[in-house]
Amino acid sequence: MSTLRHGLQKLGCLRQLAKPGLQQTQWLPRAPCRASTKGLTTSARKQQPQPETGPEDVTTGSLIAAPPKKPFEGVTHVRPMPVSPSYFSREPHFIDSIVRLNTLLHRYQNLPVVSPDQVPRQLWKTLEGYRVYSGEPVKALQYSQALSIVKRLHQIDPKLMPAEVKDALVDFKRDIDPFSNVPKAIPIDRFGRALGVGRRKTSTARAWVVEGTGEVQVNGKALSEAFGRIHDRESAVWALRSTQRMDKYNVWALVEGGGTTGQAEALTLAIAKGMLAHEPALKPILRQAGCITRDPRAVERKKHGHLKARKMPAWVKR
Structure with missing residues (x-):
């Protein structure tokens, strides 16, 4: 039975190959250029395809060129194409960031870096913070690997760091940088107070x-x-x-x-x-x-029906 089925499939393939449309290649005729029509007769010139022209101008007697076709004229079915190749993955934004970081690291890995004590202090987003920012279920191991690349790029000398590297690091920086906060100095008035x-x-x-x-x-x-x-x-x-x-x-x-x-x-x-x-x-x-740190402790307020904040009466008179 399997031999018969194999023979029928082979016969079907041979029938498709025997079709004239598959045996001969359809070549489109090349349009003749204007210089090649000099040696042709009048009847032959009439048979040549003429370019599309518009109506004749009354004032000058010259032909007006036909208006160009619209970009999507005649198109009935359109399918949207995703911008990113990782659109159909689970973390498209994160994967695009990883590809971008790897490309930048390979391109600028030979730039001079500063010593660890001179690297600008920066806080990076936590895993939960990045999940909220991107809206994607990023895994912890993948995010730690991305942060290692980010920290390596952050070590590049700030004077030589390209603009595209700075743009790539923005997605991993926290919105609020506590290291940039400067305490407000208390002024001394003209009386020395x-x-x-x-x-x-x-x-x-x-x-x-x-x-x-x-x-x-x-x-x-x-x-x-x-x-x-x-x-x-x-x-x-x-x-x-x-x-x-x-x-x-x-x-x-x-x-x-x-x-x-x-x-x-x-x-x-x-x-x-x-x-x-x-x-x-x-x-x-x-x-x-302990003089410049405020003590945040406070007394818990008293509740209705309690003797104090939490103490209950020993018995209730009814």
Whole structure:
């Protein structure tokens, strides 16, 4: 049975080869040029294909050229073609980026690179961030391989880095660069005062720090009158005491909101910021003393039906 089937298939192939359309090649006749019509007779010239011309111009008597055909005239079926060859893959945007990076690395791998300590600091997108950016389920291994190529291209000397390399690295950079943030300097006014602002819980403190003899006033009162507890007094001037500047600066402060403990700790941060405007070199000492870092902790609010934030009554009277 298989031999018979094979014979019939072979016979069908021979029949197709025996068709006259497949045996002879259809050659199109070459259009004769204008110079070759000089030796032809009048009847032969009439048989030659004439170019398409328009109507005759009445004023000059010359023929007007026919209007050109439209680009898609006569086309009935059009199929859109994808721009990228990786359009039908699962990660077309990521694959195009990989191909682009490999091409750039092969082209510019001989450019001079800078030392690791001189490479501009840059944060790259995480895997989840790139998935959100591209909308594609990129795998972790593939993304790590792409980042290795990106970091290698980032090591090229910035003065010699081509523009196309910079454009290729934009897709992997984070939108916000924390290394480009510069702290805002606190100015010193014409009276030599530096204004520092500090907060703790719901308390806010504003302190004007100026060089003087060590006087401290809070809301127009002396330090001992503003804070009754010794612990609060020590907290308020801890920035001056930790740097041994008790007799060098005068402080005039305004505090509001919260309790005395929150106001004293807010005043610590405000005085420390004012001192940094006068002496920026004190920052390591103040940071070690915990004076320039805000404490984000807050007391949980009380809930309805509870004795405190979470405490429930032992029994409920009905």
